[in-house]
Amino acid sequence: MRYLEEIGQKAVAAKFVLQTLSTEKKDKALQAVADAFLARKQEMIDANAKDIEVGEANGMHPGMLDRLRLNDERIAGMAEGLIQITQLQDPLGEVLEQFERPNGLQISKVRVPMGVIGIIYESRPNVTADAFGLCFKTGNVVILKGGKDAIHSNIAITNIIRETLEKEGIPADAIQLIENTDRQITNEFMKLNQYVDVLIPRGGAGLIRAVVENSTIPVIETGTGNCHIFIDEEADIEKAIPIIVNAKTQRIGVCNACESLVIHEKIADKLLPALGVALREKKVEMRADEKVREVLPDCKAATEEDFGTEYLDYIISMKTVASVEEAIAHINRYTTKHSDAIITENKEHAQMFLQGIDSACVYVNASTRFTDGFEFGFGAEIGISTQKLHARGPMGLKELTTYKYTIVGNGQVRG
Secondary structure (H helix, E strand, C coil), X not given: CXXXXXXXXXXXHHHHXXXXXXXXXXXXXXXXXXXXHHHCHHHHHHHHHHHXXXXXXXXXXXXXXXXXXXXXXXXXXXXXXXXXXXXXXXXCCCEEEEEECCCCXXXXXXXXXXXXXXXXXXXXXXXXXXXXXXXXXXXXXXEEXXXXXXXXXXXXXXXXXXXXXXXXXXXXXXXEECCCCCHHXXXXXXXXXXXXXXXXXXXXXXXXXXHHHHCCCXXXXXXXXXXXXXXXXXXXXXXXXXXXXXXXXXXXXXXXXXXXXXXXXXXXXXHHHHHHHHHHHCCCEEEECHHHHHHXXXXXXXCHHHHCCCCCCCEEEEEEECCHHHHHHHHHHHCCCXXXXXXXXXXXXXXXXXXXXXXXXXEECXXXXXXXXXXXXXXXXXXXXXXXXXXXXXXXXXXXXXXXXXXXXXXXXXX
């Protein structure tokens, strides 16, 4: 525990420096880190190769290996993410509200950093860069606890960031990585509320549930993605099939990939033959109810469990319904409140869906893959929040801030 206390103490010391940095100094440092990523990318690729080798030897799922892998393109994306953050407006100091009381007190509600943010995440080393960039721009210190699957990658990325910050005259402890991969350390980290202001889990359902149930630090819950697409009876099939194929197969190991289709029974005969061809071309296994299997007999029979599963694989469940209302009820029962979509040319049905679905992001005629900080224009994201307090959906800069009240008087005392 002493190991974690030292990390916490260093973080608290650094936060009082970070919250005073100018926007210009922060942006200059972020640009320097982006440049360092590109200049030293081979260090990261070599470290990542060790993690990939261990993952393959341990039989890691292909979807998880995809999340773990670093290459030139993904490192360039990490660098670009930091550069994009420099181009975003610094939210700190924004006056959210301002008013004067009858006694003359001037009260302002001002956006400020959270302080120290802890992030527990699994096999996605790009999270290390994203988390640093967003936390740093918002004046927050970040303590990272990555999974052992990505330990070599995370150490390499963190070392490059820390060395670059020192060159820029900024405390390296603006980012710290917990390098001890013992599970007990993770449990102890969740109790570090003396030093950590908020904890954000990023990973599978098991990790998120463990953090929510065991943390004494306030948690922002980032959820798993059992994402649905409902094909309404008035859907344009020429739009529907490319959207479905993109949402399911463009990248399978991500939380905004479509896992389940809900199909209006009146469009099933028209949609399913062409959709079946498109999904088979992508090697997608279809698990469907009886009505779908009447049209596509090669589908496997779907179980109740299938409708609630985030596969992160080339598998999709398919369910037929008789109305928009039934589709909404089915999705609200099985959704993880991440991202759900309707494909329809009927504006009334679209509006019913937008109002009825209880998820962070609800789409009309677009792929669920757009639930992403980059795509929303926020820059790199810290995660997709599926809860309802403080933050919901892609979490960018503003979601990593809180506020305080500043009160300016002229000698007032309370009677």
